[in-house]
Amino acid sequence: MIGHGFMGAAHSQGWRVAPRFFDLPLEPEMTVVVGRNAATVEASARKWGWAESATDWREVIARDDIDVVDVVTPGNTHAEIAIAALEAGKHVLCEKPLANSVAEAEAMAAAATAAAARGIRSMVGFTYRRVPATTFARDLVAAGRIGEIRQVRAEYLQDWLMDPEGPMTWRLDKDLAGSGALGDIGAHAIDLTEYITGQRVTSVSGILETLVSERPLLGEGIGLSGTASAERGTVTVDDLALFTGRLESGALASFEATRFRTGRKNALRIEVSGSKGAIAFDLERLNELEFYDATLPETGLGFQRILVTEHDHPYLAPWWPTGHMLGYEHGFSHQVYDFVTAISEGTQPRPSFDDGLHVQRVLDAVERSSAAGSAWVRADD
Amino acid sequence: MIGHGFMGAAHSQGWRVAPRFFDLPLEPEMTVVVGRNAATVEASARKWGWAESATDWREVIARDDIDVVDVVTPGNTHAEIAIAALEAGKHVLCEKPLANSVAEAEAMAAAATAAAARGIRSMVGFTYRRVPATTFARDLVAAGRIGEIRQVRAEYLQDWLMDPEGPMTWRLDKDLAGSGALGDIGAHAIDLTEYITGQRVTSVSGILETLVSERPLLGEGIGLSGTASAERGTVTVDDLALFTGRLESGALASFEATRFRTGRKNALRIEVSGSKGAIAFDLERLNELEFYDATLPETGLGFQRILVTEHDHPYLAPWWPTGHMLGYEHGFSHQVYDFVTAISEGTQPRPSFDDGLHVQRVLDAVERSSAAGSAWVRADD
Amino acid sequence: MIGHGFMGAAHSQGWRVAPRFFDLPLEPEMTVVVGRNAATVEASARKWGWAESATDWREVIARDDIDVVDVVTPGNTHAEIAIAALEAGKHVLCEKPLANSVAEAEAMAAAATAAAARGIRSMVGFTYRRVPATTFARDLVAAGRIGEIRQVRAEYLQDWLMDPEGPMTWRLDKDLAGSGALGDIGAHAIDLTEYITGQRVTSVSGILETLVSERPLLGEGIGLSGTASAERGTVTVDDLALFTGRLESGALASFEATRFRTGRKNALRIEVSGSKGAIAFDLERLNELEFYDATLPETGLGFQRILVTEHDHPYLAPWWPTGHMLGYEHGFSHQVYDFVTAISEGTQPRPSFDDGLHVQRVLDAVERSSAAGSAWVRADD
Amino acid sequence: MIGHGFMGAAHSQGWRVAPRFFDLPLEPEMTVVVGRNAATVEASARKWGWAESATDWREVIARDDIDVVDVVTPGNTHAEIAIAALEAGKHVLCEKPLANSVAEAEAMAAAATAAAARGIRSMVGFTYRRVPATTFARDLVAAGRIGEIRQVRAEYLQDWLMDPEGPMTWRLDKDLAGSGALGDIGAHAIDLTEYITGQRVTSVSGILETLVSERPLLGEGIGLSGTASAERGTVTVDDLALFTGRLESGALASFEATRFRTGRKNALRIEVSGSKGAIAFDLERLNELEFYDATLPETGLGFQRILVTEHDHPYLAPWWPTGHMLGYEHGFSHQVYDFVTAISEGTQPRPSFDDGLHVQRVLDAVERSSAAGSAWVRADD
The missing domain is CATH 3.40.50.720 (NAD(P)-binding Rossmann-like Domain)
Incomplete structure (x- = not known):
């Protein structure tokens, strides 16, 4: 490692x-x-x-x-x-x-x-992708349970940069971090959208915004720890990214990545609306998936809160009995399981570097769109 | 009037x-x-x-x-x-x-x-009974959607007596009010249980408790307003009622009525668990009914939050479009509608005085059980 | 009338x-x-x-x-x-x-x-504006309880056009309705944002989308009722509007108005994130306001679900006791109260026609931005 | 081990x-x-x-x-x-x-x-006890944040015995399992109540109920697996336990332990109501604690949803950043940490065998009360 x-x-x-x-x-x-x-x-x-x-x-x-x-x-x-x-x-x-x-x-x-x-x-x-609830969401979509996808909302909301006196770190320096909220957490929202819908984002229009442009330097310069000094450094990445993407099928997906959404700690949320139903997920309640089945009779319609903890749910078989929750790091065990299995079986694990490259193209397209006054920019070439 | x-x-x-x-x-x-x-x-x-x-x-x-x-x-x-x-x-x-x-x-x-x-x-x-969501719950139960009833939890939670310096009013005097939380709000929990399940409570075991036994008298004695005086009156009704009832089918129902459940303002809640499903209701979210259909595949199980605002839901047809909420007093319009219709049609409106008498018997049985060290007391004769 | x-x-x-x-x-x-x-x-x-x-x-x-x-x-x-x-x-x-x-x-x-x-x-x-929870939100913002506004998310989500065989009505004809989701419900999201933040939207970038472009004509042509015919009419308004606005203070607000968000019936939601706190509202739970006070100690932070039903909350004094819910149409009583009071007192009621004109300018700017490939368009002149 | x-x-x-x-x-x-x-x-x-x-x-x-x-x-x-x-x-x-x-x-x-x-x-x-949210709840209570305890509701709700054709296992045999829902999950509700309140249950009144009294024997008799046979065994433990306990301070606590609460998978819930506030916890959302601070102004009252994932929350320092969730098994790491630390420091770890004995006494008292028609039975001697 x-x-x-x-x-x-x-x-x-x-x-x-x-x-x-x-x-x-x-x-x-x-x-x-x-x-x-x-x-x-x-x-x-x-x-x-x-x-x-x-x-x-x-x-x-x-x-x-x-x-x-x-x-x-x-x-x-x-x-x-x-x-x-x-x-x-x-x-x-x-x-x-x-x-x-x-x-x-x-x-x-x-x-x-x-x-x-x-x-x-x-x-x-x-x-x-390897939270059982998101994998299960992908399975429901792939099985046609929500029908044709009509629109998507994906957001990753945090608030840890709220304090303008929070220090300047490498994550706020474009040379080191590449981008801010966009690449750090927006990338997850993009990947999750593409994974669950099975479609790629082909073009985007958006805006990046830095809400606090100067922050105290740490004693030893940019770093993860140390005492804040009187000197200030310039934040060169975005704090907030708002963008709209078009999927391969033509459906629109609306994205938000922010470190200034007060009170939201780690809310990676996605809602996919289809012609037969919808799914909604929030990482702050990662053991739950909301599912709406629009084919039920009108008086019986409503989002279901499914506890994704049954043995037949994705990745769940070796874990605990129904109703016993998984946490953040379980995804890393699932990743090891999938990666080692693919190596052993000689198959291509996903997300591949090609998948990662595509996300990178979307991030880049958002930056270019923002620079071009939110003009639409293609992300697939 | x-x-x-x-x-x-x-x-x-x-x-x-x-x-x-x-x-x-x-x-x-x-x-x-x-x-x-x-x-x-x-x-x-x-x-x-x-x-x-x-x-x-x-x-x-x-x-x-x-x-x-x-x-x-x-x-x-x-x-x-x-x-x-x-x-x-x-x-x-x-x-x-x-x-x-x-x-x-x-x-x-x-x-x-x-x-x-x-x-x-x-x-x-x-x-x-005339909140559309509770009527709809009754309909679902009557249609067999939750199967045989296994157990019931019914509670009516308020906290307006929390302050021990809150004044002595007629509602705290047994001669005027009959009982405290038991009769005032517990009666609703009993009636709603009997209405939704279609079964009567046949016997009970319970305890009544007064948490604050003396309160300031108002200037003019017991009343609804006025200035609290230095004199204190004795609270002669219960603040909290906890009891278990047996329904006609033999299923147990557990009840709570309280004016000391800190932070709960008007939470009349009922959950009925059956062999094929369950329903759950909370008056603090009166336009919603939670419904669990246990006949779905295991990976798709979960409580559904149904917005009971469709035109085909009970009482909803003359009101607003889907998703437009009703409030507390709409039940009184529904009551007038049902009462006037029954008068016109010459049928017996429900709940009848017989239904009301039965609730009174249950209240009385709880009081007797409490006095007898929570011994089981019949409520149906 | x-x-x-x-x-x-x-x-x-x-x-x-x-x-x-x-x-x-x-x-x-x-x-x-x-x-x-x-x-x-x-x-x-x-x-x-x-x-x-x-x-x-x-x-x-x-x-x-x-x-x-x-x-x-x-x-x-x-x-x-x-x-x-x-x-x-x-x-x-x-x-x-x-x-x-x-x-x-x-x-x-x-x-x-x-x-x-x-x-x-x-x-x-x-x-x-006259739902007690939104008025209270405005009061909290005006009192500085959430500090400087950092970003806003406002969305109005419905799904009643989901069925592509739903009929062509006047609401889908641009000549009669002006616009689709944008003007019908997006206008509420804009007004509510301006009302709660106390700031106007000065420019926008966005996209309008029609998801179902042809629908069955009713027997008698465009109308609200009747039998669907084999003939089809062309939908000339938007089904979905996604746009970003900049407020007077420079903060960004992200908007969505849609009639295709499967399972969402009447979800007018707004979340305002500030330097000291945040507020969040959802019309599907109109008696509740979520409030986050970022000035509390870190271990005690969390969104509070406030039941906006206290006598001291806006408009609540003449209604019911704490915890007794209001519904959709109560806002119309509050509107009458405010309007009649203003007439009597000789003051300018709000929202004034000037306020309404401004919302109209924002709607117009969104249409122009959409036509111009999501370019930013000023809304204030 | x-x-x-x-x-x-x-x-x-x-x-x-x-x-x-x-x-x-x-x-x-x-x-x-x-x-x-x-x-x-x-x-x-x-x-x-x-x-x-x-x-x-x-x-x-x-x-x-x-x-x-x-x-x-x-x-x-x-x-x-x-x-x-x-x-x-x-x-x-x-x-x-x-x-x-x-x-x-x-x-x-x-x-x-x-x-x-x-x-x-x-x-x-x-x-x-070692879920950070429950430990934090105990800390809040101990710090006086909810004032004097007025009443407690504790319940542990599961539904895995719903199917009457589910097999007879050792957990349903009194000789092997001691009791049913009461000892298996009710014990947790009792311990958590005593832990968070800092008070012991001194007497109880309750009822135990077996809802399905015969179940298919597995091929090899009572066991955890195998094929169900035509023969039936007798369930000798309770499926449902409803009881009320009195705490040392005199406050009443109401308990429920059930394996028949349809749709509830692992809902260990506790709500403690005090003179200054309340706390509420649900194991199905184990990273959250609801806290109600009754000392706030009336218009600002409401349960807060605290994500118990800050570094300063109990046990959280060595884990992940804010907003990254823990799961079921983290409690076992916390247990090892506390146990090894106590061994090293030569102090008495809690819950001690004395604490466990006390819970056993409460379980026994509930069984005796049930056998005695719900009469009150002392649990502390």
Whole structure:
């Protein structure tokens, strides 16, 4: 595993727990975690149960006893590491968003295609596809239970940047983070929309907005911790992204990604309205799916709150009895299960790097639309 | 109409509005409202649109131009007025609870039976039967949609007595009010249970509790307004009633009536669990009914939030388009519609005085059970 | 009252009920209702309690015993009637949207200004401002409880056009209805946003979409009822409007108006996010307001579900005890109360025709933006 | 760990995961899991990551390299194993309910007291105390935020026995399971009430009911799996328990435990009403706590939905960022953290065997009350 921030903890939990619940065709070994600082990465290795730590990812990639590379570094390093790993013949799981630019993502997708020809697998880490309720939503849509899709609303609402005195961090610097709310959380809303509807966003019109443009620098400059200083840095990413996309079928989807929606902590929500029904999901209640069956008699119509905790629901069989809830990190176990199964079976896991590239194109199109006064911009070429 | 408190306003609204929306077979005329104080009852008449006011209900009952008497006085006067009105050949609508004692209620039921033989109709004002969602719940149960009833939970939760310095009023005096939370709101929970299930409560075990036993007297003694004085009066009714009842089918129903459930303002809730499904209702969201259909496939199970606002839902046809909400007082229009229709058609309106007598028996049985250390007491004889 | 469709019923209920609960400075008399068809308007008069009916609105406007004209006809006739009434010295209450075009609305606003100089009052019927919960939301915002406004989401979601075999009616014809979801329900979302935030929308970018472009004609052509025929008419209005607006303060507001949001019946929702808190409202639960106070300690943060049914909440004093719900038509009583009070006091009631004109400008700007590929269009000039 | 059913999986997850997130003073080693069948327990050991498996718990308890014994067997074996382990000087974590009878529980509590004198620790596994939201509820109550407790409602609602053709299993046999819904889930409701209020239940009145008294036997008799046979066994435990308890302060608490509440899957709910506020919790939404602060101004009153996912909420610091949800099994990690910390610090972990004995006394009192026609029975001696 390359990288050991918050995502490192989540991925480690996935690798650790998945084999204890799912019947994996291969038993993953948590061999080595890589970071730039020898002391802190060694601490992470010990904490998370990796056998070793290392500071040079190139050396690790060159090792014969490594079969899989899990990339959880910031987005600006994904391309270099993932491409090198694929070329070294390692299966690669890469955190989302795939890259910080379309060009990088294209190179990665090309490398993934080339690697696939040699039996090497790659996947992007959009784990919210693997919440049982979202997978079940996709299944209902695919089974025609909501009919033809008429419109979509997808939003990812947080409020952790509300305080204008909150510090300037790497996530607010375009060079490091690529974009702001758009790429960090909007990417999830786009991927989830494409996953559940089975359709891609082909063009977009939107606007990006930075609500707080200067923030206190931390003592040591841009970072994740430290004491705020009197100096101020310039926020170069968006705080809020509002955009409309057109899906392949022609239906419109309306998107919002924001870190300023006061009181909403982690509300990735999607509602898909169809000719025969609708589904609605909210990550703040991740064990529930709302389903509306418009084919029922008029007096019996209403959104159903389905607890997606039955053994026959997606991913649920090895977990707990009905009504016992899953949490955030279970998606990472499901990701490991799917990824390892695909490697073992020699199939292409999804979301592929191509899927990730497409999301990157949509993000890029939103930025271009915003720059062009919300003009419609194609996202599929 | 005899009486002109809060219920007088609600009943007046029913008489005024029902003919403007429903096709009534007869056009009600709001002739005269009766109260003890000539000035205040005259003000009420003017305010609520009654043609006249009067202070002597006996005189009014004797009038030839009066066909219907609507009794909205405190419970301790119901029996005398209603029986006199029935004997005078007037149709009687009487607010709940029917009376303050079983003996009074028996006399009233007997008078109602005698009057019915002469074509005179009588009805008790349990208006929460006439919220479209509760009527629809009854319809679903009657149609077998939840199968055999397994258990019931019914509760009526308020918190307006929370403040121990809230004044001593007539509602807290057993002589005037009959009982406390039990009779005032518990009676609704009992009636709604019997209405929706179609079964009567045959025996009960329970406990009554007074949480604040002394409260400041108002300047002029017990009343509805005025300044609290230093003197204290003794609360002689229950603040909280917890009891279990057995229905005719043998199923158990658990009840709670309380004025101390902090934060709950008017939560009359009922959940009926059956072998094929369940229904759940909360008066704080009175336009909604939750329905669970256990015959669906396991992965598709979940409570549906039905907006009971379709034209085909009970009572809804003359009101607004789908999704436009009704409020508290609409039940009083529905009551007028049902009562006038029954009078016109010569049928027995429900809940009858017999239904009201039965609720009175249950209330009485709860009081006796509480006095007997929660021993089971029959409610049906 | 000119007009006697669905809105006629609602307005009649307002005129009938308001004086029975509120202390009005003047007692309204329900004199005459006007419609084109003598028989049906006479039936409406009888049904709704108007003393007379008439078929020529010009004659009615000329009558000396008429002080107030209430216009509830389709939008394409508002300008002619309202201007004539104002010129005849009648106070005018006009249903929303003010008109079908900016030009008409401008003429109406000019007439209103001229009339105001002569003491004649005019008001537009955006009644959702007068739901106690929305008025209370405005009060909280005005009192600074949510701080500086950061962003707004406003949506009005219905699904009654879902069925593609639903008939072609006047509401789907641009000549008669002006626009589709945009003007019919989007106008409410705009007005409510401007009302609660106290800010106007200054520019917009958006898209209008017609999802079902042909529908069966009714036997007699375009109408509200009748049997669907084999012939098809062309829908010339939008089914779905998605747009972003910028408020005076610079904050962005995102809007959606749709008649294809499967399962949503009448969900006028607004969420206003501020630097100190947020408010959220949904018309499907109109007695509730969600309020988030970001100034509380972090562990105690959360949206509060406030039942807006206390006597000290807006408009609530004359109604029922705490926890007793209001419904859709109560807003019309509140409208009568405010309108009559303003007439009596000689003040300008709100929303004024100027307010209505501004909403019309926003609607127009959205149409122009949609036609211009979602380019930003100014709405304030 | 002795036992390897469903609880074995949950406890294993706790032992495995707790050290990876919490800073434990001691590093637990997952040494050996014990079961009766050598093959299946070996499979469990491999699956869950225990180093060894064994079939004789007495041998395991005698081993010097074992410091802690975790008992997750059925209730009828708890006493024998736990007492032996304590006498062998092992710290003991025992699943709830502590035992199948008061006598057994008394013996266990006595053994725990004796062991404590030698520095040996013991704890009962009521993990629902360790959901952050319930712990936070306890903290709010302890801090006086809801004032004096006025009444409590606690219920644990499931519906998995709804199908009368569901098979006869050991959980339905009184000899093996001790009791039905009462001991299995009602015990949680009792413990949670006592934990959050800080008060014990001193007496009870209640009724136990078996709704389906005969069920198909499985092929091999009573068991957890197999094919249902034509033969029927007699259900000897309750399906539904309804009881009222009095707390030490005199407040009443109303309880329900049921496996027939159609549509409710795992709804452990508690609402505590106090003189200054209230808290409400539902395990089906375990990351949320509802809190009502009655000291706010009347127009601002309402239940707050607090997402209990802040770093400063109980147990949350080592987990994920705000708004990222925990699931069912996190409570088992929290249990390991608390238990290991107490062992290390030499303090008494809670709930102690004495706490477990008290719950057992309440369960026993409910059974006796039910047998005595719901008479009040003391639970504290």
